[in-house]
Amino acid sequence: MNAQAVSNPVPISDAYRIASGLxxxxxxxxxxxxxxxxxxxxxxxxxxxxxxxxxxxxxxGMFLRMGVTFNVYGMEEGSEKxxxxxxxPRVIDAATWANLEAGLTQRVRAxxxxxQDVYGAGEILKDGVVPRDLVLGCPQYLRAAVGLTPPHGTFxxxxxxxxxxxxxxxxxxxxxxxxxxxxxxxxxxNRVVMTRLxxxxxxxxxxxxxxxxxxxxxxxxxxxxxxxxxRPKVALLTPGIYNSAFFEHVFLSHQMGIDLVEGHDLVCVDxxxxxxxxxxxxxVDVLYRRIDDxxxxxxxxxxxxxxxxxxxxxxxxxxxxxxxxGFGTGIADDKAIFAYTPAIVRYYLNEEPLLPIVExxxxxxxxxxxxxxxxxxxxxxxxxxxxxxxxxxxxxxxxYRELIEAxxxxxxxxxxxxxxxxxxxxxxxxxxxxxxxxxxFAPRHVDLRPFVLLGKKTRVLPGGLTRVALREGSxxxxxxxxxxxxxxxxxxx
Amino acid sequence: xxxxxxDSLFWAARYxxxxxxxxxxxxxxxxxxxxxxxxxxNPWSSMLAISGDxxxxxxxxxxxxxxxxxxxxxxxxxxxxxxxxCIDAARANARxxxxxxxxxxxxxLNTLHLDxxxxxxxxxxTSEVFDFFQQLQERFYRIAGVINGTLPRxxxxxFLGLGILLERAENVTRLLDIKYHYxxxxxxxxxxPIDLLQWAAVLRSASALEAYRLKYGNxxxxxxxxxxxxxxxxxxxxxxxxVDRLETALRRVAQAAPxxxxxxxxxxxxxxxxxxxxxxASEVIAGGLHDxxxxxxxxxxxxxxxxxxxxxxFE
Numbered sequence: 001m002n003a004q005a006v007s008n009p010v011p012i013s014d015a016y017r018i019a020s021g022l023x024x025x026x027x028x029x030x031x032x033x034x035x036x037x038x039x040x041x042x043x044x045x046x047x048x049x050x051x052x053x054x055x056x057x058x059x060x061g062m063f064l065r066m067g068v069t070f071n072v073y074g075m076e077e078g079s080e081k082x083x084x085x086x087x088x089p090r091v092i093d094a095a096t097w098a099n100l101e102a103g104l105t106q107r108v109r110a111x112x113x114x115x116q117d118v119y120g121a122g123e124i125l126k127d128g129v130v131p132r133d134l135v136l137g138c139p140q141y142l143r144a145a146v147g148l149t150p151p152h153g154t155f156x157x158x159x160x161x162x163x164x165x166x167x168x169x170x171x172x173x174x175x176x177x178x179x180x181x182x183x184x185x186x187x188x189x190n191r192v193v194m195t196r197l198x199x200x201x202x203x204x205x206x207x208x209x210x211x212x213x214x215x216x217x218x219x220x221x222x223x224x225x226x227x228x229x230x231r232p233k234v235a236l237l238t239p240g241i242y243n244s245a246f247f248e249h250v251f252l253s254h255q256m257g258i259d260l261v262e263g264h265d266l267v268c269v270d271x272x273x274x275x276x277x278x279x280x281x282x283x284v285d286v287l288y289r290r291i292d293d294x295x296x297x298x299x300x301x302x303x304x305x306x307x308x309x310x311x312x313x314x315x316x317x318x319x320x321x322x323x324x325x326g327f328g329t330g331i332a333d334d335k336a337i338f339a340y341t342p343a344i345v346r347y348y349l350n351e352e353p354l355l356p357i358v359e360x361x362x363x364x365x366x367x368x369x370x371x372x373x374x375x376x377x378x379x380x381x382x383x384x385x386x387x388x389x390x391x392x393x394x395x396x397x398x399x400y401r402e403l404i405e406a407x408x409x410x411x412x413x414x415x416x417x418x419x420x421x422x423x424x425x426x427x428x429x430x431x432x433x434x435x436x437x438x439x440x441f442a443p444r445h446v447d448l449r450p451f452v453l454l455g456k457k458t459r460v461l462p463g464g465l466t467r468v469a470l471r472e473g474s475x476x477x478x479x480x481x482x483x484x485x486x487x488x489x490x491x492x493x
Numbered sequence: 494x495x496x497x498x499x500d501s502l503f504w505a506a507r508y509x510x511x512x513x514x515x516x517x518x519x520x521x522x523x524x525x526x527x528x529x530x531x532x533x534x535n536p537w538s539s540m541l542a543i544s545g546d547x548x549x550x551x552x553x554x555x556x557x558x559x560x561x562x563x564x565x566x567x568x569x570x571x572x573x574x575x576x577x578x579c580i581d582a583a584r585a586n587a588r589x590x591x592x593x594x595x596x597x598x599x600x601x602l603n604t605l606h607l608d609x610x611x612x613x614x615x616x617x618x619t620s621e622v623f624d625f626f627q628q629l630q631e632r633f634y635r636i637a638g639v640i641n642g643t644l645p646r647x648x649x650x651x652f653l654g655l656g657i658l659l660e661r662a663e664n665v666t667r668l669l670d671i672k673y674h675y676x677x678x679x680x681x682x683x684x685x686p687i688d689l690l691q692w693a694a695v696l697r698s699a700s701a702l703e704a705y706r707l708k709y710g711n712x713x714x715x716x717x718x719x720x721x722x723x724x725x726x727x728x729x730x731x732x733x734x735x736v737d738r739l740e741t742a743l744r745r746v747a748q749a750a751p752x753x754x755x756x757x758x759x760x761x762x763x764x765x766x767x768x769x770x771x772x773x774a775s776e777v778i779a780g781g782l783h784d785x786x787x788x789x790x791x792x793x794x795x796x797x798x799x800x801x802x803x804x805x806x807f808e
Binding site: 065067241250253259264265275277279 | 496588589
């Protein structure tokens, strides 16, 4: 492809509708490609529908053979599905990314400082910036974490920040994930597949690499070794093969060359954690745990948990093992705390937040509650204690009955819900399942989950996971609810 | 290495070897029934009897014929020893240890599993079945090649090896037992055309026919077949060969301990090695081959439980 082709992109079919009131990631209202998108438009979007569909078929085959799958809860145990993949990449130009990167770094550093403070001196509570009752009453607040001082003060080693792009083209934070965020393996695998499908386009576009993530993660994990041990034993703790993110646990442990352990592979002796190896017990220094706090230690939390390690809390408190992410980080991504995050950024960093958040209403306030309940069908209501899109009610799409039930639930336990206005997520050209003469692709809603690694250095993986709602008009992008994903290209220039 | 991982490696290997061995048995016997002289009675019944799964078969099938028996042996997921079930079990074990094997090996296992899910009864029709088994065998060879070509020689490789070798040693004794104990026709047929054809089929099942001819020439004699499959130190599917490798693998595993010490597994493998070293083919045939084969199988079991007790058992 020559330079002229890039500057004069082939016009796309009229069947592709650019809706006003929605931000299209690839085209402006005059149907011109946005910065950085011209090459993808000129090379990929003009292809014959059959050829585009063929790309997807080849990609599906690769994912299936590589076993890049996730498990769906509520279906027959262990049923593996591939995460639907859309071969039209999402492009983020270098300037846009630079801003995002700065905003993400700022945000995650502030959230980490908040956790350190909440379980330490509690300054922010004394200063009344975040209500003490809200923090101490939050189910994510862990007494067991009070007084913990992890190496370098790092509670949040890995953060996944969910961003949406509004009609104004700005990115907003929808949700923070600083417990056990997942999805990064798809970022890396999507690129592997994309590089095989469209090698010339990937190369010519100057896409920033994502393959260093596992090495960076391992470095951050090693920094957490108690006593600064030089070659620590690091392991990844998984709930096991029925967990929806099991593939990711396998993938990351493989890429990092560390053991993948389940709770019953570990045992605590004398406040130390050991793995049961064929030659006896071997001490573990750092656990990258992908198990929720609640399940981590049956002695302290849920006695019915078979997934965790009895006594690990005591081992952590004794300073003999580190876990990442640290204990109790859920206090920072709790949906009720979310409304205070801009204040948290200002409080710890003395800077204005670079990334705005989606307007968030706390329903425990009676006035706010009254306002929201009056127009419930205009809001998205989220339970504060669930993730993965479970239990979310989208007002404009909800049935009368669902709205009634939501109202009752809110009135019963107002602390358990927040409400946000319906964000019109940006759209992106996405290949259709069957074309029906409407053209091979159409706009579908997307979000973005970038991943941030915190340690001595803060690193943001270029891009992140772009999830796409494959059903027309749908705003739910979660893989557990029929979403797919796209490769996300951050351009070098 | 984690005990759980070692256990999964061991069982993934066993199931894989079992699947391969099943495929060998079914395909060769199938050939035998097609090529050989018209047998007396229903040949598919004797194949069922050999498998030891006759009761299970009768629970699910009305008639004993080529279609039902092949389906049962190859495709039926209700049969835990069917080739498809073994492949599933091997892959399920491998899934929890993907991070400890090479991506290439996982890819082979996963692709085989995905293909096995798609297998249809049509593949077992008379005109297709030969190709089917041939291609399947090639897949197993490819997996063996990937294991040898991509896995570092460490504990993982050794536990995989232990699974393969124990299963292989047991299966070679079963193969001999089938011929000697069940297929043995009437006394007057010994040394006759049916007998010879059957011994040739036994050798072929173990990919040993050509190696046999190189070593013993064209004449197929019971004693030499037994010598080859039980006592030959150089043939890769003989019991003796497997035991030699087993001893090496067990030694390496024991030496990898932080404080190496005499291992009970050594005692167990010494038992089997001793049993095979102390006899030759004519002696065991004279003393009763079936009993000897049972002894070998029991020794294999002893090694298996010694390995389990020492390295795999989970408190």
